[in-house]
Amino acid sequence: MSTMAVTNIGAIVSGDINKPLMEGDTILIVDGKIRQIGGKSILEGVMAGQVVDARGTTVIPGLIDSHTHPVLGDFTPRQKTLDYLDSSVHGGVTTMISAGEPHVPGRPKDPAGTKALAVLVHKCFKNYRPTGLKVHGGALILEKGLEEKDFAELAEAGVWLVGEVGLGGVKTPEEAAPMVEWAKKYGMKVAMHTGGTSIPGSSTVTADMVLKINPSVVSHINGGTTAIPTGEVERLIEESDLPLEIVQCGNPRVADFTARRLKEKGQLHRIILGNDSPSGSGIIPLGILRTIVQLCSLSGIPAEKAIAMATGNTARAFNLNTSVIEPGREADLVIIDAPLGSVGSDALAAIEAGDIPGVSMVIIDGIIRVKVSRNTPPSKRQAEIK
Numbered sequence: 001m002s003t004m005a006v007t008n009i010g011a012i013v014s015g016d017i018n019k020p021l022m023e024g025d026t027i028l029i030v031d032g033k034i035r036q037i038g039g040k041s042i043l044e045g046v047m048a049g050q051v052v053d054a055r056g057t058t059v060i061p062g063l064i065d066s067h068t069h070p071v072l073g074d075f076t077p078r079q080k081t082l083d084y085l086d087s088s089v090h091g092g093v094t095t096m097i098s099a100g101e102p103h104v105p106g107r108p109k110d111p112a113g114t115k116a117l118a119v120l121v122h123k124c125f126k127n128y129r130p131t132g133l134k135v136h137g138g139a140l141i142l143e144k145g146l147e148e149k150d151f152a153e154l155a156e157a158g159v160w161l162v163g164e165v166g167l168g169g170v171k172t173p174e175e176a177a178p179m180v181e182w183a184k185k186y187g188m189k190v191a192m193h194t195g196g197t198s199i200p201g202s203s204t205v206t207a208d209m210v211l212k213i214n215p216s217v218v219s220h221i222n223g224g225t226t227a228i229p230t231g232e233v234e235r236l237i238e239e240s241d242l243p244l245e246i247v248q249c250g251n252p253r254v255a256d257f258t259a260r261r262l263k264e265k266g267q268l269h270r271i272i273l274g275n276d277s278p279s280g281s282g283i284i285p286l287g288i289l290r291t292i293v294q295l296c297s298l299s300g301i302p303a304e305k306a307i308a309m310a311t312g313n314t315a316r317a318f319n320l321n322t323s324v325i326e327p328g329r330e331a332d333l334v335i336i337d338a339p340l341g342s343v344g345s346d347a348l349a350a351i352e353a354g355d356i357p358g359v360s361m362v363i364i365d366g367i368i369r370v371k372v373s374r375n376t377p378p379s380k381r382q383a384e385i386k
């Protein structure tokens with residue numbers, strides 16, 4: 001049995017948007033899962049194998065990037081870059097969800113090829129965890145000719161994601177809707193590109209098409225990179241209850257519009273956050289933190305709620321047992337504080353002031369993976385191992 005205690009915590013952000021701040025200053029982790037949260041007394045009679053002193057700083061759930069385009073390994077041919085996944089863990093990301101692997105050079109576009117790719121990427125990332133990162137890869141790209149039995153076969157092989165509808169050859173609601181229904185029948189989650197054409201070969205998707213195809217998630221409501229008009233955002237807010245993803249590599253004005261509208265309507269639980277990288281916009285290791293800071297400092301969202309958008313909201317949308325601080329969840333935690341020189345006195349105040357917080361520790365499955373981020377500014381107070 002391996003036991004870890006995180007003590008002396010200044011603030012615990014739960015990841016649950018309905019109750020984003022928690023009581024307590026201590027978290028007990030047993031065998032990679034959160035066992036208990038509370039005061040120091042929860043450690044009575046416990047012989048913790050490892051004790052982390054948070055030194056009065058803030059603990060948040062590990063961030064989920066809901067929109068990534070991996071290939072294989074810690075390399076992206078899109079920007080010819082190595083170690084970008086490791087770099088994201090240094091930005092507080094502990095889980096990534098593929099929105100499709102269209103950057104595979106020479107990607108096959110026949111049913112057998114697109115299926116094989118999804119199975120291969122899914123299985124490789126099950127075995128490959130750079131810096132402990134959980135990459136949910138193998139998001140099927142819909143191509144013409146796929147049949148119901150293909151979805152059954154893929155589900156059998158463990159594939160549970162469909163990459164953004166619109167990336168492949170299947171584009172119209174007539175072609176896509178039946179495939180999306182088969183995918184959901186076999187338990188898959190379906191992302192859907194929304195907005196203008198991102199790269200040559202993909203297509204423009206309107207709110208009307210999203211409503212007809214009815215995916216599990218509206219990918220980049222603020223465009224990747226070109227957004228739908230705000231009138232169409234309004235339609236997706238009003239006429240569906242789908243999760244709406246805001247991405248870093250999108251349109252900042254429409255991100256602001258969406259956040260403000262959902263705040264007014266009391267529906268912030270619908271927003272999830274992604275990077276949409278690697279992409280033409282590059283690789284942004286701090287992209288999820290940057291999006292949180294953007295929504296807090298410019299769109300009036302409280303920091304603990306924006307953090308829930310990048311953690312608990314996404315975990316709920318994709319049925320993941322992580323990124324909420326509660327007993328039984330995978331112990332994926334990030335320790336943050338205001339960066340040196342910030343006007344903010346603690347992490348949440350710094351975020352609301354527009355500063356990227358300093359990450360002083362990343363814990364995945366109860367194991368310390370990063371001690372002092374190489375990508376964020378240094379935090380005022382660093383967590384330390386006792």
Ligand SMILES: [Zn+2]
Pocket residue numbers: 164193194198219220224
């Ligand atoms: Zn897209």
